[in-house]
Amino acid sequence: MGIRILHLSDIHLGSGQGYGRFNPQTGINTRVEDFYRALETAIDQALALPVDVVLFTGDAFPDATPPPWIQELFARQFLRLTTAEIPVVMLVGNHDQYKQGEGGASLSIYRALNVPGVIVGESLATYTLTTPNGPLQIVTLPWITHSMLLTKPETQGLSMEQINQLLLTRLREALEGEILHLDANIPAILAAHLMVDQAILGAERFLSPGKTFTVPLSLLAQPCFRYVALGHVHRHQVLYQEPPVVYAGSIERVDFGEENEAKGYVLVEIEPTETRWQFCPLPTRPMHTIQVDLTQAKDPQTKLLDAVKKAPITDAIVRVIYRIRADQVTQINERELREVLATAHYVALQPEIVTEQPRKRVTNVDLSQVLDPMTVLAQYVDEMEHLKPLKKDLLLAAQALLQGTEPDWSATPATEQLPLQLGEITPVSKR
Ligand SMILES: [Mn+2]
Structure with a gap:
């Protein structure tokens, strides 16, 4: 049997609480419960198989300083793995770093406590794990910051683009260094939290605004690796086949940008001659956008209610975006609308009021x-x-x-x- 790895990513436990509500039975926000259930299901399956390694490719929480009770929920699930003596690799993502890495990471505590069987990927390094199905080398590449590979004087006077170019050159050299030291007789995988230039973006573009540093796929898809496990982009996707370069994606929907994305983890099996993998979906709460243009409607309220009644709203996080003319606004009965939406888990009503002035032309191009x-x-x-x-x-x-x-x-x-x-x-x- 090959070496089995459960690759999961972008847990973001504690995020999206605005879409949830207080659960009086548990005292916990329902969205935290949703994320927790997804994580728990993934860990259940890691234990049931069991897998040889659990590889988490970064972004544990919404930020590096989550409240203690959120940290505890996270730790509780990973404790199940260490108790079962399943090794865990936790890679540091951008949301895990405190002040761009200058102040450590939320996950550093697991290294500090020397939790048996837990590796925290805080720098570019190679670890060799012993598993019941043979040894495995893992190269960890956490979220890259300028200070990781560049010094202040080196970047002085350079534009952001030039800095990123220099950073990429350094990264290339550093990664080549790790690759040179790999043992060719032991399978190796790469775990990285970054933006690959060919990735299709999900919601994370809203989560990490500002300067983007992207890494070319060719830098990662090297034949020395049997699998490249990626984190950061919330949309599960496969960027390359040999070796497989895979974003596991987030385990639950962080926002509406992920409305139509399947959520889950990736199960990988490294066999002597081939790598097999499959995406395994996790239970998630649906998000649903209802979009209606009411500006031409004779009876906007009826048209709006009809659109809502047709939609799969039960237990879902729903947003209703409706375009409406200013003079129609009084025809909308919001209370009645909310009654029809009562089975939804959360509702956001977003009217877009259209003023009747014709749009001003920018130019006179005929x-x-x-x-x-x-x-x-x-x-x-x-x-x-x-x-x-x-x-x-x-x-x-x-x-x-x-x-x-x-x-x-x-x-x-x-x-x-x-x-x-x-x-x-x-x-x-x-x-
Ligand atoms: Mn990230």
């Missing part, structure tokens, strides 16, 4: 006369004072974009000055 996109762009730029100095470059870039080629900047002199401030650009449309 779309009925338009022949090709380049003509439109040229007309548009001519009307925008602040874009005029960039006209040549914009047209060149657009031309290249349409042809799917790289713009040939040598054909035009570099734009001398950019009298342009980003705030001045009026978007043509919001989408």
